[in-house]
Amino acid sequence: MAFHEAIKQLSALMEQVDEQQRSTFQNMHQGYPTETLVRFLKAREWNVQKAHKMLMDCLNWRLQNDIDNxxxxxxxxxxxxxxxxxxxxxxxxxxxxxxxPVFAIGVGQSTYDKASVHYYVQSHIQLNEYRDRIVFPSATENQGRHIGTCIKLLDMTGLKLSALSQIKLMTIISTVDDLNYPEKTETYYIVNAPYIFSSCWKVVKPLLQERTRKKVQVLQGCGRDELLKIMDYSSLPHFCRREGSGSSRYHSSSPGADNCFSLDHPFHRQLYDYVMRKAYGPESMMPVKQGSFHVNLPDPDPEGVKIAETIESEMHKFENQNIDGHINGLHI
Structure with missing residues (x-):
């Protein structure tokens, strides 16, 4: 009963928004306003005032950064x-x-070293918006019921201490998601986790909110057998199809049709073609300018910063242990 009352109160507050905010909210909810209100309420532990502030901040962020376009x-x-x-x-x-939808993320082998931060953030937000406006509605139509969440498979293959240099960018992207696309993920499955991840996870896990912690499952090896209980083999990303396969960056030995990370994979081709049609199509009156789409990056959530700092600290400890072990080994 309290949940229904919270939804009712937040819905009444949303009736007071101006026309611009109402328009961008419609782009967000894609015909499912109540489900969207619930997501923000969940993200703020069903506190109506906090959820309202979070949602208004999100609408203003969308307007200030022209996210609708x-x-x-x-x-x-x-x-x-x-x-x-x-x-x-x-x-x-x-x-x-x-x-x-099952989204795969190559955490261990993403280098984020080929472009500026703004390009990576732009690319990430475009994928979020395409998911929300195209992928979810298509899945909803196919299933005959509302689909508004996804599954994420995080591949830790190749995770190294050099990942420390990526933590800041990953924290920024995570903050964009936490503040503006909350409660979009049903479950996070972590696969191909090396020892360095396992060590960090033991420390980070207690820092996570219970709601988030319940969503994370660390699977043995590539997780194939467990994942086949919830999806068909054809939906497994290449790094989950056999033990030791690992994720791989795009190259000739990793064909685009099989590697869901590659621009040559059907999903990325469809996404890129969609954006190009929107940019250069008949309704577009202005030529496309080259240059990154600069989004105002939100201040990282204090909890997110704390977790990132903990990961960094634990990885440094791991590095020092390795160095000490190596030095001790030289003296034996």
Whole structure:
């Protein structure tokens, strides 16, 4: 009963927004306003005032950064976009048996070193918006029920201490998601976790909110057998199909049709073609300018910063242990 009352109160507050805010809210909810209100309420533990502030901040962020039109702003030339796809490894590998989109993320081998921070943030937001405006509505139509969440598979293959240099950017991207796209992920499955991740996870896990912690499952090895309980083999990303396969960056030995990270994968081709049509189509009156789409980056959530700092600290400890072990080994 309290949940219904919270939804009712937040809905009444949303009736007071101005026309611009109402328009961008419609782009957000895609015909499912109540489900969207619930997401923000969940993200703020069903506190109506906090959820309202979070939602208003999100609407203003969308308006200030023209997020409604971000799918009309391609990253050009295509070679730059390919370089981003090669170094920011993520893609849609398929759907679960329940019809939820399955997104794969190559955490361990994403280098984020081929473009500026703004390009990576732009690319990430474009994928979010395409998911919300195209992928979810299509899945909803196919399933005959509302689909508004996805499954994420995080591949830790190749995770090294050099990942410390990426923590700041990953914290920025995570903050964009936490503040503006909350409660979009049903479950996070972590696969191919090396020892360095396992050590960090033991420390980070207690820092997470219970709601988030319940969503994270660390699977044995590539997780294939467990994942096949919730999705067909065809929806498994390449790094989950056999033990030791690992994720791989785009190259000739990793065909685009099989590698969901690659620009040549059908999902990324469809996404890129969609953005190009929106940019250069008949309704577009202005030529596309080259240059990144600069989004105002939100201040990282204090909890997110704390977690990132803890990860960094634990990885440094791991590095020092390795160095000490190596030095001791030399004296034996």
């Amino acid at each position: 971000i799918l009309t702003k391609p990253i050009v030339p295509v070679d730059l976009y390919r370089a981003i796809r090669d170094s920011q490894l993520l893609g849609l590998s398929g759907y679960s048996k329940q019809g939820l």
